[in-house]
Amino acid sequence: MKEYPSEALSLGVCAPVTSVLLKLCISEAMELLKGATDNSSRRPLSRVQHFLRLPDQAKFPEYYKEIAQPIDLSHIEGKLEKRAYKSCHPFAADRQLMFNNAFSFNEPGTEVFEDAAILQGILAEYEATKLPEAVQQESLPDQV
Numbered sequence: 001m002k003e004y005p006s007e008a009l010s011l012g013v014c015a016p017v018t019s020v021l022l023k024l025c026i027s028e029a030m031e032l033l034k035g036a037t038d039n040s041s042r043r044p045l046s047r048v049q050h051f052l053r054l055p056d057q058a059k060f061p062e063y064y065k066e067i068a069q070p071i072d073l074s075h076i077e078g079k080l081e082k083r084a085y086k087s088c089h090p091f092a093a094d095r096q097l098m099f100n101n102a103f104s105f106n107e108p109g110t111e112v113f114e115d116a117a118i119l120q121g122i123l124a125e126y127e128a129t130k131l132p133e134a135v136q137q138e139s140l141p142d143q144v
Contacts (some may be wrong), residue, residue: 008109026080026091028130032122033073047115048073067101088127095123 033048055063056073064070076094085091102116 023120025087026085029091029095029123029126030073030077030080032126033103034121047119050102050112052118064107066105069097070101071098092127096120 031087033051034046051073053074054070057064071094074089079085079094080091099116099120102112106113106116
């Protein structure tokens with residue numbers, strides 16, 4: 001686990017330490033997602049590959065008929081860059097929406113369904129064991 005307070009101070013920013021902590025924790029969670037791989041001989045690939053971009057609308061029109069709120073990691077990263085997340089809760093809600101979409105559209109046992117379940121578990125473990133409690137509970141002011 002990173003030493004967040006000293007790292008935050010070394011960034012030389014004027015924002016409250018909690019906002020820096022939040023950004024670092026969300027960035028760390030995104031790194032965990034992107035680093036998750038399936039090392040089985042079946043398919044040694046990144047587990048996050050299906051979540052980087054939404055399915056092609058021309059190839060999967062049924063996805064857009066069935067899923068009311070499509071979301072992918074590029075959308076989540078865009079919100080992160082725009083500082084749209086003022087606490088962990090909206091970030092967690094967007095992630096959960098992405099996983100729920102995968103569970104709704106894909107059958108159990110499929111690659112996408114299984115990857116969503118594993119990635120969801122990785123993030124749940126991170127939040128339960130490594131995410132600072134102050135960041136979990138902190139709501140940040142609108143100007144960060």
